[in-house]
Amino acid sequence: MNFLKLKIPALQTDAMQHSEPYLAKAATQKALGYPEQLVENWQTVAVSKMGELLAQTPHLQAYLDNCVHCSACSDKCHYFLGTGDPKNMPVARQDLFRQVYRRYFTFAGKYFPRLVGAKDFDEKVLNDWYRYFHQCSQCRRCAVFCPFGIDTADIAMAAREILNSIGKGQRYTQEIIVKVESVGNNLGMSKPALQHILQNLEEDLFENTGCKIRLPLDEYGAEVLFIPPSADFFAEPHVDGFLGYAKVFYQAGLSWTLCSDATEAGNFALFSGSETHLQQIAARIHDAAATLGVKRIVFGECGHAWRVAHNLLPPLLKNLTLNRNYPVPQHICELSYDLLQRGALRIDKAKNAEKRVSFHDSCNIARASQMGNISGGQFKIPRALLTACCEQFHEMPRNTTHESTFCCGGGGGLLTDELMPLRIKGALPRIQAFQAVIATQQVTHLATICAICKTQLSQVFPNYRLERAQIISLHQLIGDALVLK
Numbered sequence: 001m002n003f004l005k006l007k008i009p010a011l012q013t014d015a016m017q018h019s020e021p022y023l024a025k026a027a028t029q030k031a032l033g034y035p036e037q038l039v040e041n042w043q044t045v046a047v048s049k050m051g052e053l054l055a056q057t058p059h060l061q062a063y064l065d066n067c068v069h070c071s072a073c074s075d076k077c078h079y080f081l082g083t084g085d086p087k088n089m090p091v092a093r094q095d096l097f098r099q100v101y102r103r104y105f106t107f108a109g110k111y112f113p114r115l116v117g118a119k120d121f122d123e124k125v126l127n128d129w130y131r132y133f134h135q136c137s138q139c140r141r142c143a144v145f146c147p148f149g150i151d152t153a154d155i156a157m158a159a160r161e162i163l164n165s166i167g168k169g170q171r172y173t174q175e176i177i178v179k180v181e182s183v184g185n186n187l188g189m190s191k192p193a194l195q196h197i198l199q200n201l202e203e204d205l206f207e208n209t210g211c212k213i214r215l216p217l218d219e220y221g222a223e224v225l226f227i228p229p230s231a232d233f234f235a236e237p238h239v240d241g242f243l244g245y246a247k248v249f250y251q252a253g254l255s256w257t258l259c260s261d262a263t264e265a266g267n268f269a270l271f272s273g274s275e276t277h278l279q280q281i282a283a284r285i286h287d288a289a290a291t292l293g294v295k296r297i298v299f300g301e302c303g304h305a306w307r308v309a310h311n312l313l314p315p316l317l318k319n320l321t322l323n324r325n326y327p328v329p330q331h332i333c334e335l336s337y338d339l340l341q342r343g344a345l346r347i348d349k350a351k352n353a354e355k356r357v358s359f360h361d362s363c364n365i366a367r368a369s370q371m372g373n374i375s376g377g378q379f380k381i382p383r384a385l386l387t388a389c390c391e392q393f394h395e396m397p398r399n400t401t402h403e404s405t406f407c408c409g410g411g412g413g414l415l416t417d418e419l420m421p422l423r424i425k426g427a428l429p430r431i432q433a434f435q436a437v438i439a440t441q442q443v444t445h446l447a448t449i450c451a452i453c454k455t456q457l458s459q460v461f462p463n464y465r466l467e468r469a470q471i472i473s474l475h476q477l478i479g480d481a482l483v484l485k
Contacts, residue, residue, distance in 0.1 A: 006429065008075050009084035016085040019422045020131045021414075024169040031178050032277065035167030042166040043121050047104050049165040053158050054105065060158055063150045064101050067094060073142040073152075078407050079135050082425030087132050090142035090152045096128055097155050130168055133159040135422055137412035138271065139363035144404050156412070161273030169272070172416035176268045177277050184284060185230035185264035194260060197233050205243060211484050213250045216257045218292070224249070224256040224335075225289050225327075227265045228300030229451035237454055241301055241473025247482050248336050248475065252344045256298075262288035265305035266451065270312075271413030282313050289327055296327045298335050301473055303362035303450035304411065306331050310369040333449060334372045336478060337381045340388055346483040349391050356392045357477065358434065358443045359383065360457070361405040362450035376402075382449055382474055389481035394441040396433040406430040408448075410456025420459075427460045438469065445472045 026036035039045055054061050073090040075081065080088040087093060095117070102109035102118035109118030119125055138153035163169060179188040189197075198215040205213040216222065226249075232242035249256045262284045269277035289297055299309050309329040339345045359382060371377040379402045386393045398404070409426030437443045446469060448454055458471045 006075070006081065006432075009081060011086050012084035013086060016079075016083050016088065016135060016422060016425075017128075017131060019135060019419060021134050021416055022171040022418055024171040024174040028171065028174045028178055029167060029169055032164075032169075032174055032274075034164050034169055034174075038167045042126075042168075045166050046121055046126075046162050047100075049162045050101065050158075051105065053161065054101075057154075057158070060154060061101075063094070063148075063155060064098050066148045067091065067098070067150055068148075070147065072145050072147060073150075076142045076145050076404075077136075078139070078141070078409055078429045079137075079422065079426045082409070082428040083422070087128070088135055090146075093132050093136060094150070094152055094155050096125070096132060097159055100125060126168070129159055130163060133163070134170060134414065134419070135426075137363070137407050137409065137414055137426065139407035139411060140367045141363070141404060141407065144367065153412075157271075157273035159273075160271070164272055164274065170413060173268050173271045173413040176266075177272065177274075177281070180264050180266075180268070180281055180284075181277070184259075184261045186266055186268065187230045189230060189233070189263065191260040194233065194258075194263060198258075201233075201239070201243065201246075205246065209247070209484050211250065213246050215246055218260050219255075219257040221293050222255040222257040223295050224254055225262075225285075225292055225294040225297045226256050226258055226300065226332075227262060227285060227297060227305070228258075229266050229302040229305065230264045231451050231455065232300055233263075235455075237458060237471050237473060237476070238451060240476040240479070242475075244473060244475030244477070244479025245300060245332055247479040247484060248332075248339065248345065251346065251482055251484060252339045257292060257294070259288035259292060261291075265299045265302045265309075267305060267308045268413060270304050270308055278308070278312065282308070285313075294327065296330055298330045298332055300332050301449040301451060301454075301475060303364035303452060305451075306371075307364035307368045331371050332475065333381050333385060334377070336385055336475070337372060340385065345478075347389050347478070347481045348483050349389050349481055351481045352390045352477055353392075355390060355445050355472075355477070356394065356441060356443045357386060357390045357445045357447050357472070358394050358396050358437045358441075359386060359474075360396070360408065360430065360434075360446055360448040360453060361402060362448055362453050363405065363407045363411060365449065366405050367403055382447075385474060385478060386447060389478050392441075394437055394443055396437045398433070406433065408450075408453040408456040409460065411450075411452050415452055415456060423456060424460050424463045427456065427464075430457075431460070431464045431466070434466070434469070435464070438466075443469070445470045447472050447474050447477060449474050
C-alpha cells in the first residue's frame with residue numbers, strides 16, 4: 001500500500017479571514033422563513049436558538065463539553081493543510097462555537113468567562129462564525145481521528161442554523177433550496193426545458209450506440225424512480241455519467257422513469273442545518289414515488305444526496321407522519337453491482353483500455369453512509385465496478401485508511417465562485433495524492449461518484465497544472481464498457 005506523506009503548513013494567523021460567501025438576498029431569506037436581514041436583537045435571538053438546539057440534540061452539548069484539546073484533529077482538515085490558518089483546525093473552529101456556549105450556558109462561563117475561554121457573542125465573533133463555519137465542508141474527516149468522536153460537521157451545521165435564524169444566511173445554499181422547493185431541482189429547470197434536454201440526449205444515444213435507449217419522464221408504474229443530481233442532465237463531466245445510467249437500465253431491461261417534480265437528488269438543506277427544509281425536499285421525492293407508483297427509488301452519483309437518502313430520509317419522513325410506505329432507497333452503484341453479480345451486464349473492459357483510472361472516495365459516502373449489504377460496501381462496490389470495466393485501475397496513495405480519504409474541497413455548500421481561492425487551497429491534499437499516482441502510474445482519469453466532487457475537481461485542476469487529466473463519472477466508464485445490442 002502506498003502512503004501519502006503530508007506536509008504540515010506553517011501557521012498563518014487569520015490567513016483566511018477575508019474569505020466568506022455572499023449573503024442571501026432579502027427575498028431569498030423571506031422565502032425560506034428566515035429574517036430578511038440581521039435582526040436588531042440578534043445576540044438574544046442567537047443565544048435562544050443555541051439553547052433550543054442544545055435541548056433538541058444532546059450530542060451537541062456532549063461534543064462541546066468533552067473536547068480535551070488533545071490536537072488529534074488539528075492537522076486533519078484539508079482547509080488547514082491548504083491555508084495554514086489555525087482557525088481552520090477543527091478544534092479551533094469548534095472553539096468558535098464553544099466559547100459562546102460556555103459564556104451563556106455554563107456556570108463558569110457566566111461568572112468567570114476569562115478563566116474558561118468564554119466570550120460574548122459580539123460582532124467580531126459573529127463575523128468569525130460566518131467566515132469559518134463556511135470554511136468547513138462537513139467532510140467529517142476530523143471525527144475519524146477524534147478519540148471522542150466529536151464531529152465538527154454537526155457543530156458547523158448548528159452554527160449555520162443559528163446564523164440563518166438571525167438573518168445572516170449564505171446566498172448560494174439558500175438560493176438552491178428555494179429552487180428545489182419551488183421547481184424540483186437545484187437549477188430552476190422547468191419541465192419543458194427538461195423534456196427538450198432528454199429528447200436531445202435520446203438522439204445522442206441513438207447516434208452513438210444504434211440502440212433506441214429511452215429517457216422516460218413521468219411514466220406511471222415503472223419499477224424504478226431514478227433521482228439524479230440535476231447537473232447530470234447537461235453539464236460536463238456529469239452528462240456522460242447520466243447516459244451511462246440509461247445504458248445500464250437498458251441492458252438490464254429495467255423499467256424506470258424520471259419525475260419532473262423531483263429531478264434533483266441533492267438536498268442542500270443538509271448544508272444549512274434546517275430540518276424543516278430537509279423534510280420538505282425529502283417529501284417531494286416521497287410524493288413523486290407515490291404518485292408514479294414505483295417499487296423502488298434509485299439515487300444517482302451524488303455524495304450528500306446518498307447520505308441524506310441512506311441516513312436521514314426514514315426519520316425525516318416519519319416526522320412528517322406520512323401514511324404511505326416509502327420505498328427503500330438504493331444507490332445506482334449498488335444497483336449496477338447487483339446486476340453485475342447476476343450477469344445482467346455484458347461488459348468488455350477492453351473498450352476502456354486507453355484509460356488509466358484512479359478513484360476519489362467522496363466524503364459523504366466514505367464516512368457517512370453505507371452501500372449494499374456487505375461490510376465496507378461504500379468502498380468495495382465502486383472498486384468492484386471499476387475493476388470490472390477498466391483494464392487499468394490504480395489506487396491513489398492514502399494517508400491511512402479509506403475512511404480517512406481527503407475531501408475534494410468544495411462540499412458542504414462551498415461550491416460557489418466567491419470561495420474559489422478557499423476551494424483551491426482546500427483541494428491541495430487530494431490533488432497531491434492524485435499527482436503522486438499520475439507520477440507513478442501515468443493515470444489519465446480520476447473517477448468519482450459525487451456531483452460536487454466532479455465539479456470542484458474539474459474547476460481546480462487547472463490551478464495545479466492538471467489540464468490534461470480528466471474527471472470522469474464511474475457510470476460513464478461502465479456505460480462505455482457495455483456491449484449493447
